[in-house]
Amino acid sequence: MIPSVRPSRLFTWSYRACVLAFFLYLIAPLTAAGVFAFNDSLFASMPWKGFTLDWFVGDTEPKIGLLHDNRLLKGLGVSFLVATMVSLASLLVGLTNAFLFERHWFPLKGLCYMLMIVPLVIPGVLLGISILVLASGIANYVENTFGYEPDFLRPGLPLVVLGQASFIITITSLVIAARLRKFDRTLEEAAFNLGASRTRVFLTITLPYIRPALIGAGLVAFLVSFENFNTTLFLVGSDAPLTVTMYDRMLKVGSTPVLNAVSLLLIVGSGALALVSVFVQLEKRRSPAPRAPRER
Amino acid sequence: MAYDLECERVRKRFGAFVAVDGVSFRIPRGSFFSILGPSGCGKTTLLRMIAGFETPSEGDILIKGRSVLALPPNRRNVKLVFQHLALFPMMNVEENIAYGLRCKGMAKGEIARRTADVLERVGLPDARRKDIGQLSGGQKQRIAIARCMVLDPDVLLLDEPLGALDLKLREHMKIELKMLQSRFGTTFLYITHDQSEALVMSDRVAVMNDGRFEQVGEPRELYHHPKTAFVAGFVGDSNRWPGRVLDRDPAGMRVETRSGLIFIADVTDGGIGKGDAVDVFVRPESIAVTRGEGAGGQDASGETNRRTGRIEGVLFNGANTRILVRTSTGDQIEADLPQGGAEANLGNGDPVTLTWKRTGAKCFARAGGTQAR
């Protein structure tokens, strides 16, 4: 049923209608969440009471806009901090993992590869509670034996970073490894042959080649971390990231459309980052990869 | 004589498999040396040992008279043109060429001067700012060579660099490579599985098979005086018949094929005696073709072989015409027709007489088949 097979006109048009309906379904909730950020009402619901920017810039009760809502702003800051740390850590470990699995052989490699993928099929809630349990166990032990309270092992940002990184590392490893697999190693040999040192070969040949994957993996890691909820929920201490702050607010009766303002911000922000990562991918596809088969 | 590259009993084992089996050779300064062999014969391994990407299990490699075994690949002054060229896609032409000079820590002005100079010499003075993707296949070849030549290597290694090109361009690049080599005066070591590349370009050719050198010599010598059955079969086209020696005298021998075809052939190996299993090779161009059955039957006495048969196929390829002849004994013989001669218009089914001199038929002990005498 491809165009060259010439399906009937009725079929074609009804198919198109279904696809259209699907995309409407896809954007409807996002549009609703975004549009009500501009509703001049205390509640994010009908009826429409006119256009306002108060939910972004308002600074008087009850219309406290996003820019003056300290808790949300703090959550945003915390999320940025966590996402930055998680993506840096995941990139670093992802890079070493990619080289480990693409360039080296060692005993039990197959098992280790499976272990590397497994975090993707563990529910996020479990990653959260398991790290919580282990960290608390160690913390209790240290406290009881040495009389010293290791705060970083109690729920808080260090644990949030660890919990998120535990599965984001898998994503970055797979993305970087896929790019490294397509690398033509004779380029490295050519550089050696032309007199370059090991470090120089890595910096001038290998790294530039995998850079698009590093950027892509970094963006994905940042987004996944920024939006993570399930793992974070169990590890969070007094400083809550944005998603947890928003969730608490959402459960309260009478939350104001400032939540829609944040939602719109998140939609635009993650959409923009997703676009950037798509363009990085396109860039990657365009740069010639000698001998490499088509990108999947 | 000064040698740029010498290999002494170089051997390379991968586990139980011996890829290169005690190869020794010397390449005189400034010459074009080729290693010709089928894929898997060990020629690439040999090349990679010379470049330093593999370590020989035994033997020694000397460049300009000094052993280089202890030197890592980035410290050897032998440069390699890779099979797929390995031009760096993330750099433009100029950066590719300057790469090795930068590694040496050369001053910027000097790098620019040398880069421009080498581009001039390979005939691409305007390509400096181009991206690798913008170059044609032939231009890429020349940039890959320039990238090595700018470093003034002792030996330039070339690993089947013409393999990926289409036929027309490949023919052109053969000539171009030969010209570049004589212009630079650098020693070239070229490996290929394409006998025409090796014959056209080289001063000397080594034919390699199963990790060993079968024969080393000038192209003409290999073609006309092969020393082994492998060389006779691999270099140039040949008719080939397995047979058995009927009798021999100092001048030649008579061989009978399984189908009963009898030949007189030149002896190339003194060790062959009566009753041995042999292969007989006859080049299509050494067979003379005349129209008609003539005396009929076959004759294999004195200095000449004569056969009759009918044409089964005519293969025209421009420069010459090859005919496939089925003899009365059922064997198929390939022969070339002289260009524009009286026989040029022969067609399918026509009866012909084929004759060739004893010296046109080479006889070798069959590989692994010298049966009990």
Add this chain to the structure above:
Amino acid sequence: MTRQHVRRLTLFMLLAPFLLWILLMIVLPHLGIFALSLREKVAPLVYTIGPKNYLDFLREPIYWNTLLRTASISILVTALTFLVGFPIAYYIAKIAGRRVKGALFLACLIPLWVSDLVRAYGWMILLRETGVVSSVLQWTGIVDGPVELLYNDATVVVGLVYTVVLFMIVPLASTLEGMDDSLIEAGYNLGGSGFTVMRRIVIPYAMPGIVAGSIIVFMLTAGSYLTPILLGGKNSMWFTEQIYEQFITRFNWESGATFGILLLLFTSLTVWLGLRLSGQSLATTVARSEA
């Protein structure tokens, strides 16, 4: 230092971060909750090892009912997601023209990265009593008063499908994209009907993508927390909510750990079964689709 030494040293330097990560952040923590799930409190600060927590789970119908309910809804959502996602993925990969294809792909990728929270919130605004759909229905006169469309199972299912459908479409579309059109043409050319071509050629070809998409979708659904609670209400009977309840509200870590292990067992078993039935492996499906 010889080349051998350099290689060995590099291997160790690359193995160290991998092992630290996989052991300290994945393997040990899971062994930890498993151990915790076997711990029984006999008196304050006195513990023994035993299966009591698991027996408690079996004895309390509300617990295992919640797990069964989570399981069946997750499988239903996975099936629905495939039914919705496959035609869309097929349209994007095989029917749309070059430009439309790019646009549709982007239209899928951008919401893919929008947080679950925002998506669920969008549905709340559409479906709640004072929401958009209710108002539209009243305005058109289909209903007399406000209708509450939230807090029922159908909404939860629609919301879950919405949250995960792109994770089905994206791997499927890229698998189908890699399929040569001439395979389909050959199928028709040799006399196949649209149905046989689909069943014999397209679906087998897309199997790794289908399995990958299904596994991801299933895992995301079974492990989801926000969508069932926000759209289904506080008493939506979702298993992850039980875990949260035990851990955070009741501070009963032993029983929370037990529930966690049970959820892990259930999802691993389902994923394993899915892989066995389709003849795929994790490495050929999930690993590839993520990259």
